[in-house]
Amino acid sequence: MKKLIFIFSLLVSFSGFCDKPGEVIQVKKTAAITEDATPYVLKKILENKEAKGIKFEKGTYHFYPDKGLTKFVYISNHKDVFVNLAFPIDGFKDFTIDGQGSTxxxxxxxxxxxxxxxxxxxxxxxxxxxxxxxxxxGEIIAHNTEEHSFDVRFGDEYPYxxxxxDIYFIKEYYxxxxxxxxxxxxxxxAxxxxxxKFSPIATSQKSTVQHGIDQVKYKYKVDKSDLTLRKVGTESRLNLxxxxxxxxxxxxxxxxxxxxGTILSTKGQQGENRVAPGIRVNNTNNFHLTDVTIHHAGGMGLLVENSEDIYIDRLKITPSGDRMVSTTADxxxxxxxxxxxxxxxxLLENQLDDCVNIHGAYQEVVEQLGEKKLGIRMGHHQQEGYVIGKKGDTIGFVKIDESFTPFDKLTIESIERVNQRYQVITFKEKIPKEVVQGDYIENISAYPEVLLENNKFQGNRARGVLLSTPKKAIVRNNYFHSEMEAIFLPVESSKWYESGATSNLLIEGNTFDNCNFGGTSRGIIRLVTDEDNESIAFNDITIRKNIFKMFDNLVLEASNTDELKFEENxxxxxxxxxxxxxxxxxxxxxxSKNVTFKNNDFQGKATxxxxxxxxxxxxDFQ
Structure with missing residues (x-):
């Protein structure tokens, strides 16, 4: 009996627990836990919602999905999926996850x-x-120019x-x-x-045999880029x-x-290949990320939706081992x-999409259901399930082909999500007669102030920073070496339905090191909208005291801009x-209008x- 008590005491001391509100769950580095920490951690999280945190003894912990909590999740810019969880942090307050240097x-x-x-x-x-x-x-190891083929060697870590x-790469559970x-x-x-010139590898072509496709009709507007309709009219092109x-x-x-000698990276079909972001935060206030490294994720490294006050310091997104790729999306x-x-x-590097993307969302008016009620549709299939606001938020109405500025504003009383694409919004005020089907809405209340400072963005596909907010924003003392433009201020209204005309932006003290090396003809800093109109989208933009190292010519490309200053660069x-x-x-x-260039030191190649x-x-060009 004494032996049993002694063994039980040892198990408690090595495993750790927290059954009292306000305490911190302690996780010890025992083989029983580290070989698959999912069931133990999940149990402690679910049983101790009043705890103030969970702390791990430094070590390497494996997490398998087999005993995780299954949950269906709508995830912006990802495929909406069932995932298994070890850390379902839902409804927690004043809670800290401290790995103490663990992996x-x-x-x-x-x-x-x-x-x-x-x-x-x-x-x-x-x-x-x-x-x-x-x-x-896989590494490109040989060419056959006569048959226009090439050989790729895939290592044992990429079984297929x-x-x-067609080739299929076999993973654990995927x-x-x-x-x-x-x-x-x-x-x-990089x-x-x-x-x-070389990529992407073309996997499909226009289909050669069709019959009766034009007879398929839709009562309502459809998204032809969704996972089903996108396949219509295409067939496989490659042969391997x-x-x-x-x-x-x-x-x-x-x-x-x-x-x-170059490396081919492949990640599966667009729309299907974003299933496991590293960290996803939703409807949360005051979130802190400190001294966290993300070597990989099957999607974005960090995705934050509908949340307030986000603080990130010393985040590293970088590949591990011999991998070229870190995260497979932003x-x-x-x-x-x-x-x-x-x-x-x-440090954000080597991911397969942008380093930072900050924006709101456009949604489309489908119908008026009452004097204070509208039916609203999600525009892009990866926006499905996204709720645009909450009670008390201010919604702006936009006729996007005419102007980027809301022509009227209303206050949300309630939102009912009918399905993943269709929602009903009830407003406190009556809907103006000018609102018609096809107008866009955006949440004026859901834009942040932004500070990006002393960061390094490099080696990735696509852009450095995408920034869409009318609130004050500062991009200062950062290093950029991106395949496409370093800083992009967009209004991406036609495909991604991403909103946020930008104003009050300072870009200062950054180093832009030979960006746009991927083959696109774009400015290192680029302010461009999807719409073909002359309405102002960007206001009060200051670009000063930056260093541009240019192998090519185009430094700045700006449209639909008022009050742009480019000085002391x-x-x-x-x-x-x-x-x-x-x-x-x-x-x-x-x-554009009211643009000033002054006191710049130009030593570039452009004539x-x-x-x-x-x-x-x-x-005014001085």
């Missing part, structure tokens, strides 16, 4: 941290990785099988086909220079075969053959947030890459400084 290795389709409906939550001192990546990588000429691809430079450990164990030959590639993404977003001293010529667009000017202006259209007025 958490996940297996299969899990969201490491799902934070919902909470307040004052912190995650710190932890590294997140996956045992098997959600993407795959070939089915009817698989993906070729889908979206891009080429990495092995030596630079997206390859002028990668648009294994020529040696681990070596696959690719036939029927449309573009130039990718250079030998490093960080913020939708419909308010209050303050602050990111400092962070240094533009240097660089020979890091060959020029791609020597005919470009240094600056392009469209539909033409400025290109503008007739609708651009009041430009």
């Amino acid at each position: 958490f290795i996940f297996h299969g389709k899990m969201i490491p941290f799902l934070v919902d409906n909470s307040e004052n939550v912190s995650i710190k001192n932890v590294t997140i990785d996956w045992a098997m990546a959600f993407h795959s990588e 099988e070939i089915r009817n000429g 698989e993906h086909d070729l889908g979206q691809t891009i080429i990495y430079d092995k030596q630079r450990r 997206i390859a220079y002028n990668d648009k 075969k294994q020529v040696a164990p681990g070596v696959v030959r690719f036939y029927n590639h449309k573009k130039q053959l990718p250079p030998i 490093a960080t993404h913020f939708v419909g947030c308010r209050g303050f977003i602050k990111m400092t001293n962070s 240094t533009i240097l010529s660089s020979d890091r890459f060959p020029q791609l667009y020597p005919e470009n000017p240094a600056f392009i202006l469209r539909s 033409k400084m400025m290109e503008s259209d007739k609708s651009t007025i009041n430009v």
